[in-house]
Amino acid sequence: MSGEPAADGELTFMMGRYPARVPTDRRYARNHMWAQPAEGGLRFGFTAYAIRLLQDVYFLEWNIDAGTQLRERQAIGAIESSKAESELYSPIAGRLVAFNEDLLSDPSTINVDTYGAGWLFTLAGDESPLLSPEGYLEHLAASWKIAERTIKGQLND
Amino acid sequence: MAKLTVVISQGQSAQPARRRLEEELVTALLFEPGVEVTVIPHLYDLAPNGTGMLCLQSVPGDLIVLAWLFPRAAHWTLDRNGIRGRMGVSLLAEGEASDEDAPENQEGSNDGDKPRVLDSRPLPPRTIHCLDLRTKQEVSAYVAEVRRIRDEAAVQTVSITGPLGILARSAPAPVVVAPVASSEEPVARKVEEQAARRWYPVIDYSRCTNCMECIDFCLFGVYGVDRADTILVEQPDNCRKGCPACSRVCPENAIIFPQHKAPAIAGSADGEAGGLKIDLSKLFGAPDALDVAVLERDVELVAVGRGAVGKSVGIPQRQPARTQGPRDELDDLIDELDRLSL
Numbered sequence: 001m002s003g004e005p006a007a008d009g010e011l012t013f014m015m016g017r018y019p020a021r022v023p024t025d026r027r028y029a030r031n032h033m034w035a036q037p038a039e040g041g042l043r044f045g046f047t048a049y050a051i052r053l054l055q056d057v058y059f060l061e062w063n064i065d066a067g068t069q070l071r072e073r074q075a076i077g078a079i080e081s082s083k084a085e086s087e088l089y090s091p092i093a094g095r096l097v098a099f100n101e102d103l104l105s106d107p108s109t110i111n112v113d114t115y116g117a118g119w120l121f122t123l124a125g126d127e128s129p130l131l132s133p134e135g136y137l138e139h140l141a142a143s144w145k146i147a148e149r150t151i152k153g154q155l156n157d
Numbered sequence: 158m159a160k161l162t163v164v165i166s167q168g169q170s171a172q173p174a175r176r177r178l179e180e181e182l183v184t185a186l187l188f189e190p191g192v193e194v195t196v197i198p199h200l201y202d203l204a205p206n207g208t209g210m211l212c213l214q215s216v217p218g219d220l221i222v223l224a225w226l227f228p229r230a231a232h233w234t235l236d237r238n239g240i241r242g243r244m245g246v247s248l249l250a251e252g253e254a255s256d257e258d259a260p261e262n263q264e265g266s267n268d269g270d271k272p273r274v275l276d277s278r279p280l281p282p283r284t285i286h287c288l289d290l291r292t293k294q295e296v297s298a299y300v301a302e303v304r305r306i307r308d309e310a311a312v313q314t315v316s317i318t319g320p321l322g323i324l325a326r327s328a329p330a331p332v333v334v335a336p337v338a339s340s341e342e343p344v345a346r347k348v349e350e351q352a353a354r355r356w357y358p359v360i361d362y363s364r365c366t367n368c369m370e371c372i373d374f375c376l377f378g379v380y381g382v383d384r385a386d387t388i389l390v391e392q393p394d395n396c397r398k399g400c401p402a403c404s405r406v407c408p409e410n411a412i413i414f415p416q417h418k419a420p421a422i423a424g425s426a427d428g429e430a431g432g433l434k435i436d437l438s439k440l441f442g443a444p445d446a447l448d449v450a451v452l453e454r455d456v457e458l459v460a461v462g463r464g465a466v467g468k469s470v471g472i473p474q475r476q477p478a479r480t481q482g483p484r485d486e487l488d489d490l491i492d493e494l495d496r497l498s499l
Binding site: 029030031032050053054063071073075083084085086087088089091143146147150151 | 418419435436437438439440441442443444449452
């Protein structure tokens with residue numbers, strides 16, 4: 001099991017040979033988003049783990065408006081990258097405060113600055129399902145085999 | 158030889174870009190020989206016995222329908238209204254992919270050995286091409302496709318009547334019918350109908366196996382059966398606007414809601430497997446389709462003052478049959494996914 005502290009304030013999860021950074025200054029949702037307090041609620045963005053699976057993001061779309069009240073795991077948008085695509089779901093229940101408008105014209109910031117300027121949206125709501133960095137690392141370790149198989153299974157079709 | 162009827166189904170809103178494309182198309186096609194242009198309001202919104210549908214029903218031969226709809230959605234909307242024919246293959250593929258290898262028609266495109274409702278329903282000997290106006294932005298692309306279909310139809314006619322089919326096929330298209338007398342400007346037939354926006358399911362009978370899960374699931378009386386006990390959308394206007402729940406429950410993805418924002422539900426042909434790309438939705442938190450459907454249904458039940466029923470009513474009983482086989486790796490994988498609630 002991987003989880004060696006790599007640098008100060010950072011854990012690492014080894015995705016095969018790729019080290020996915022898990023900064024310890026924030027919390028995490030099970031659907032591979034980080035969460036950090038920000039104006040109006042919590043700011044959410046993709047984790048390095050999610051970005052490694054997606055690779056180069058070139059399309060991001062939201063199909064709800066800011067201000068919408070969301071259920072946990074409600075469909076809110078879609079993302080497409082060079083290698084993959086996915087619907088996007090609300091990490092927690094709550095009200096969507098704002099989207100990162102800069103991403104709509106250039107979603108590549110998600111790749112460039114995953115844990116900073118590549119944030120996705122601000123959401124105010126029930127924070128109880130969020131995991132600690134250590135908890136997220138355990139979640140990754142437990143689900144990595146499934147993730148691998150999901151990817152390989154689809155590739156081998 | 159009969160002219161080819163080209164129907165332009167207008168968008169629901171008067172969005173300027175869409176209206177412009179429609180108008181330019183009408184203008185371009187009016188002067189196209191062998192083609193007759195009809196303009197109707199949005200196909201999906203037409204009333205079952207309204208002027209628009211009656212007009213379409215009166216077309217005896219081949220038909221091209223250009224609409225702001227996925228071709229499957231348009232085709233099966235027409236079919237439900239008695240405007241039936243073989244599904245023509247367009248070279249204006251969805252997306253940019255070339256469709257050269259597409260089968261002659263898309264019946265049974267969901268291979269497998271299950272009998273589909275369409276298998277037991279003979280189609281009239283004509284072809285209906287449905288083109289999605291969202292595929293290309295240039296009018297010329299649609300005009301070229303209309304020409305191609307017209308010329309192909311003409312060649313086929315000749316090859317049947319001519320002595321040497323193969324020769325006829327390679328001959329230049331002899332279809333050129335003289336345009337309408339030059340003294341008169343050709344005009345498009347325009348069907349006026351007050352078409353309010355509608356919302357109802359459309360069944361793709363090339364996929365439907367008549368399993369009845371939709372009629373069990375829907376609690377609003379949308380579905381019924383015909384005299385041959387085949388499922389049909391009997392009371393479309395009982396449907397709850399915005400609710401696509403039965404479509405999620407359908408095991409064959411045969412139920413289309415043409416106005417839904419998710420392409421797979423709106424009738425995209427390649428919506429479900431995600432094409433060539435890896436679908437990470439499950440890893441990124443996609444809830445189970447059945448859970449979503451149950452929730453959507455409850456919302457609509459509450460909205461009309463009835464109680465939520467959750468999973469107590471009309472839930473497909475597919476699991477018992479499935480567990481009879483030996484468990485395989487995939488079963489374990491799915492169980493793990495459920496347990497982890499990724």
